[in-house]
Amino acid sequence: MTPFSIWWKWKSMIAKSVFTLGMLAVAAHAAPPSQWPYWPEYSKTPVGEIQPQAWRMQDDVIDGWDWSMPPHVKPSERSLMGLQRMIGTRKPVEKVEPGFPVNAATLHWINWREIEPEEGVYRWDIVKARIEETRAQGCDSILRILTSSKAMGRNGVYHPEKGVAPRWLEKYDIPSSIDKKNANNENYDPGHPEFHKRYIKLINSFAASGIPQMLKAAYAGYASPSFGDEGIGPHGVDPDTVPHVMERLDAWGRAFKGMEHKVFMGGPSEYGFEKGFGVRRGFVEMYLYTLPDQHIGQSIDTNGYVVVDENSPVLKRNPFHGEVNEEYEEAWATPDRDFRFGETTDSFAYRYFCANLRLLQMRCSYVHNKDTIIPEMLPFVAQELGRTVEDAPDVWCFMRESYLKPKNYQKHDWLDRPISATEMENGIPAKNWERWLYQRDSEGFETEPAIKIDQPPNQMWMVQPGRYYDYIARKGKQIGLAVDDRWCGGGPVDVAVKVTYFDVGRGNVEVGLRTKKGGARKRIKLTDSRKLRTATFFVDDAVFSAKDLEYDIIFKSSGDEAVISFVRVVKICHI
Structure with a gap:
């Protein structure tokens, strides 16, 4: 040897x-890990076993979080959730039988190589058969045609038999590229005239196939070192300045004429947005990314609060707007995947929790949910997707705080936000994730972050070095929240107010809001159990008449300070 x-x-x-x-x-x-004690131990739940958290019609206090919704709440027509992914055409389509209200879809990833095995010979019949098989199982379909990889592999060894592009393209001497070390794909150059010409023919044939009418949505991508034709144009280049990218989008526009809302791009393009296309990103498990992001209106104001501009390019048109919440399989905590998310699965439930709330804070209408780690949370997400303030069944505020790296923020900042010397040294605070319910400090209503939680051990690139933790609550003697003036037209409306708090210290926390008949007062008793609990209060004829960011709901402590994490106001419909 x-x-x-x-x-x-x-x-x-x-x-x-x-x-x-x-x-x-x-x-x-x-058991729940010691670093993340307010979330369950790692366990994946099959979709068919998931049930919504039970709705209760009386005031009460429970241990833990509360993701329940009234039985009358149904998913928005604009929402869509990918609950399974079928790669290729060989395996039978599995039946998806969710036990909760959801607009479910099956994702079909099909290679150009299968669709056009010989140049000019298209096998759209294979694709139609998959869609019809899925429909027979009671599920809608999303199509993703994979086009760019010549060969697949890793560590510099690539296998042409595993590529997705047709083998007959090899005769055209199209250059290939490997974009980064350890890439999974050796891609053709999508901008090369020989490749581009045949890609356009593919999409034109797709348009004539009748398949666009059969789909719920379809993905328009580009090329990526990873599996899946990620992005919408060459990396690091504005796609709206690249002629062949715009020609590709024109072809997709022709294929979905009158149905442009079905198309979602693998990256942002104003040219595509103007056609009515949507976008799907796909890294929300890194739950502090897209801060800031001009396309979806994400920024931080001068007081450190995360704010949403609903007139941003994506949100003002309300198209398909999606994320992928994945990478919760055990392999990610092993050497096989370079311990990408740590050496154990301990943090996975916390990351899943944060990712779900963040994608809702970003106003997403779609999510591909690969693995379910907190089963009662998924029905909540299904009923929140695709909402606007006009049709939202609830409004909520997650009172949290993280710290972002100033240079990373500046790199993507289109608003030229001033950054103080303190922020340059300690990071920019990113306070709260809010859906039309806003917490703001003011004189007499000062708060500070509370309940420090370690972030998952992957050290997200946008976080200030040395501050790899989150605070998941705020504490103060008085805490004020404002309901968006557009929700329910200010009232009166019957609501349930759900307050997730930390039972630390002793005393009472009075919860005050207005009703048609005057002020209403509810009370949370602190017993120092050290538990996370959720108190629910039902209020008839609530009136949210305070203007702008003036307070509609006030928490006032007598005794120790209130430590509040999550507040949700749910509209009650009496049937």
Whole structure:
């Protein structure tokens, strides 16, 4: 045995041992981890076993979070949730049977190689069969045609038989590229005239196939080092300045003429937005990304609050607007995936929790949910997707705080937000995720962040170094919240107010709001149990008449300060 082979055998044995230990560590946890005690232990729940959290029609206090909705609430017509992904055409389509209200869809990822096995010979019949099979199972379809990879592999070894582009393209001497180290794809250059010409023919044939009418949505992508034709144009280049990208989008526009809202792009393009196309990003498990983001109106004001501009390019048109909440399988906590999200799955439930709330704060209408880690949360997300303030069944505020790296923020800032010397040194505070319910400090209503939680151990690139933690509550003697003036027209409306708080200290927290008959007062009793709890109060004929950011709901402490995490106001419809 040569010295090299001895070294290689030794390295392989060590790697295998580490992998095995990693998998044992993943499987070892049977209780909520100590660093993330307010979320469940890691466990994936099949979609068919998920049920909504029970709605209760009386004032009460429960331990934990409350994601319940009144039984009358149904998903928005604008919402869509991808509950399974079928890659290729060989495996039978599985039936999706969710036990909760949701506009469910199956994602079909189909290779150009399968669709056009010989140049000019299109097998759209194969695609139609998949869609019809899915429909027979009671589910809608989303199509993603994969086009760009010549070969697939890793670490510089690529296999042409595993590519998605037709093999016959090889005769046209189209240059290929590998965009980064350890890329999964060797891609053709989509802008090369020979590739571009045949891509346009593919989409024109797709337009004539009748398939666009059969779909709920379709993905228009580009090319990526990873699997899936990510992006919408060349990396680092404004796609609206690239002629062949605009020609590709024109072809998609022709294919979906009169149905442009079905198209979603793999990246932002104003040219595509003007056609009525939507967008899907796909990294929301890094839940502090897209701060700031001009396309979806995400920024931080001078007081540190995360704000949403509903006149931004995406939100003002209300098209398909999506995210992917994935990467919760055990392999991500092993050497096989470079411990991308830590060496155990301990943090996964917390990251899943944050990602779900963030995609709703971003006003998404779609999410691809690969694995379900907090099952009672998924029905809540299904009923929140695609809402506007006019049809939202509830409004909420998650009172949290993180700290962002100033230089990263400035790189994407289109508003030229001033950054103070303190922020340059300590990071820009990112306070609260809000859906039409706003918490703001003012004189006599000062708050400070509370309940420090470690972030998942992947050290997100946008976070201030040394501040890899979040606060998930705010505390103060008085805390004021404002309901968006547009929601329910200011009232009167019957509501349930759900307050998730930390039961620390002793005393009472009075909850005050207005009704048609005058002020209403409810009370939370603090018992110092150290638990996270949710108190629910029903209020008839509530009136949210305060203007702008003046307070509609006030929490006032007698005794120790209130420590509040999540407040939700739910509209009650009496049937």
